Amino acid sequence: MCGDKAEAAELIAAEKVIEERKNNNGTDFFFFFKVSQRVLLDSSSSLLLSLLLAQLPVFTSASPVPPRRPSDMDKLSNQTKNLMKLTQELLREHAFDSDVEPHRFRSLPEMSNRSANDLQNLELKPTLSQLHADLKLYEHHFEWLNKVSKKHHHPAVPKLVEMIREMKSLITLLHRQMLRVEAPRLTPATPSLPPHLPYQFDVLQSSHELLQHFKLFCDWAYRAFVSLKPKATAVQ
Numbered sequence: 001m002c003g004d005k006a007e008a009a010e011l012i013a014a015e016k017v018i019e020e021r022k023n024n025n026g027t028d029f030f031f032f033f034k035v036s037q038r039v040l041l042d043s044s045s046s047l048l049l050s051l052l053l054a055q056l057p058v059f060t061s062a063s064p065v066p067p068r069r070p071s072d073m074d075k076l077s078n079q080t081k082n083l084m085k086l087t088q089e090l091l092r093e094h095a096f097d098s099d100v101e102p103h104r105f106r107s108l109p110e111m112s113n114r115s116a117n118d119l120q121n122l123e124l125k126p127t128l129s130q131l132h133a134d135l136k137l138y139e140h141h142f143e144w145l146n147k148v149s150k151k152h153h154h155p156a157v158p159k160l161v162e163m164i165r166e167m168k169s170l171i172t173l174l175h176r177q178m179l180r181v182e183a184p185r186l187t188p189a190t191p192s193l194p195p196h197l198p199y200q201f202d203v204l205q206s207s208h209e210l211l212q213h214f215k216l217f218c219d220w221a222y223r224a225f226v227s228l229k230p231k232a233t234a235v236q
Contacts, residue, residue: 072177073232077225079170084218086163090156091211104206105141107192109134111216119227124235125183127228131221132178135171136188138214142167144193145207152203181235 070078146160178185194206 071229071233072173072180073225073229075173076170076177077222077229079166079173080218080222080225083163083166083170084215084222086159086166087211087215087218090159090163091208091215093156093159104194104209105192105213107137107189108141108210108213109137109217111213111220114220116223119223122224122227124181124228124231125178127224128174128178128181128183129186131224132171132174133186133188134217134221135167135174137191138217139164139167139171140188140191141193141210142214144191145203145210148203149207154203154207156207177232181232 142160142164146157146164149157149160175185177183194202
């Protein structure tokens with residue numbers, strides 16, 4: 001009888017210990033260490049000790065692993081992807097069926113000399129500096145487009161405003177990364193903007209050309225940020 005009572009008492013004690021463990025999130029291993037010390041002092045508590053040992057894998061794995069914080073290069077690639085998505089939405093929502101007169105914008109960054117084959121050979125500092133200068137140039141062009149679109153009450157104005165805001169955020173984030181790796185800041189080229197656009201037709205043509213060009217840039221910039229991430233991590 002005495003043995004049965006002792007086992008029953010041990011079972012009740014074990015249940016209390018396990019329940020107490022459930023209320024000790026983040027401190028399970030230390031809690032187990034504390035309790036096991038107490039149990040080992042009493043060699044008759046073999047059942048309780050066995051239960052605690054069975055729970056040890058749960059104790060050591062119960063504390064959640066904190067999520068990995070995204071690096072600045074991750075943020076740059078994600079922000080660029082968001083900008084590309086906005087650009088594609090504008091092109092879809094305001095599709096332009098007629099042929100677009102090319103080369104209205106003569107100061108846009110040159111994209112014909114940038115290919116996917118060059119991505120693995122990119123140098124970190126010069127590429128970040130050039131992308132920053134390119135984005136500043138696009139910023140001037142889109143701010144101009146936003147002004148002329150407002151004059152003609154173009155329906156794309158709200159999304160253009162959102163796009164410019166995202167672009168400014170990307171430029172700020174990129175500049176912060178440049179400071180971390182000591183990449184020089186280049187002077188952007190002076191934008192050569194079209195003359196006053198008297199008709200909404202001209203605004204549509206200009207917006208379409210600019211959006212198409214910027215979509216190509218975002219696609220290449222996204223791939224460049226992904227490719228440069230290991231090099232940026234190595235120097236930080």
